[in-house]
Amino acid sequence: MAPTVPIDTAALSSHIPVVVSGPSGTGKSTILQRLFAEFPDKFGFSVSHTTRSPRDGEQNGREYYFVTKEVFLDLVEKKGFIEHAQFSGNYYGTSIKVVEDIAEQGRICILDIEMEGVKQVANHPTFPRPRFLFLSPPSMEVLEQRLRSRATDKEEAVLKRLNQAKVEMEYANSGEAPHDKIVVNDNLDKAYQEVREFIVGKGA
Numbered sequence: 001m002a003p004t005v006p007i008d009t010a011a012l013s014s015h016i017p018v019v020v021s022g023p024s025g026t027g028k029s030t031i032l033q034r035l036f037a038e039f040p041d042k043f044g045f046s047v048s049h050t051t052r053s054p055r056d057g058e059q060n061g062r063e064y065y066f067v068t069k070e071v072f073l074d075l076v077e078k079k080g081f082i083e084h085a086q087f088s089g090n091y092y093g094t095s096i097k098v099v100e101d102i103a104e105q106g107r108i109c110i111l112d113i114e115m116e117g118v119k120q121v122a123n124h125p126t127f128p129r130p131r132f133l134f135l136s137p138p139s140m141e142v143l144e145q146r147l148r149s150r151a152t153d154k155e156e157a158v159l160k161r162l163n164q165a166k167v168e169m170e171y172a173n174s175g176e177a178p179h180d181k182i183v184v185n186d187n188l189d190k191a192y193q194e195v196r197e198f199i200v201g202k203g204a
């Protein structure tokens with residue numbers, strides 16, 4: 001059997017990673033960009049591994065670590081991922097080493113992951129439990145407006161995201177979800193302050 005990737009629990013407990021999840025279009029990127037701009041040295045964003053090909057303008061290590069299927073599956077076998085999944089024929093995963101390196105640099109790692117990944121992270125047998133934040137839209141109607149106003153998706157993709165959003169909202173409200181905090185993104189400034197307080201505390 002392949003040796004498993006060791007975990008630096010000391011670094012991860014002094015800089016506990018934060019998992020941010022929530023339906024697509026809720027405002028995760030908007031809020032996180034604001035947080036990184038306000039605290040440029042405090043955080044590291046967890047860059048995922050993927051087997052999909054880079055798109056124009058994407059850089060290895062910035063949007064994703066682009067790896068072959070062989071390298072990816074080898075890492076799976078070594079238990080090198082906190083969570084991983086397959087979407088439309090490609091693999092995606094969060095490497096333990098990437099998250100750990102950020103903690104070792106004295107930064108808080110922020111992970112932006114979807115629902116199935118959240119479940120895997122929460123149920124991971126050895127990775128120390130991160131903190132979980134769920135960003136919720138004020139309503140499905142508002143979420144629909146935001147997805148449409150973003151104008152990056154075709155109609156079919158918007159409907160697919162809305163269906164998935166319902167599933168995620170049900171999970172978040174089910175009592176099975178690991179979330180330590182739920183922030184409703186109605187007013188952006190107010191939601192930002194709540195996220196900021198959860199992640200860096202009141203005094204920052």
Ligand SMILES: Nc1ncnc2c1ncn2[C@@H]1O[C@H](COP(=O)(O)OP(=O)(O)OP(=O)(O)O)[C@@H](O)[C@H]1O
Nearest residue numbers: 023024025026027028029030146150185186187188
């Ligand atoms: N509080 C808010 N009020 C109004 N519009 C908002 C608010 N927060 C975010 N938006 C807008 O909603 C849209 C979706 O936000 P964003 O792209 O940050 O979502 P996301 O959760 O990161 O989505 P994805 O997971 O698909 O990347 C954007 O056009 C953004 O400007």
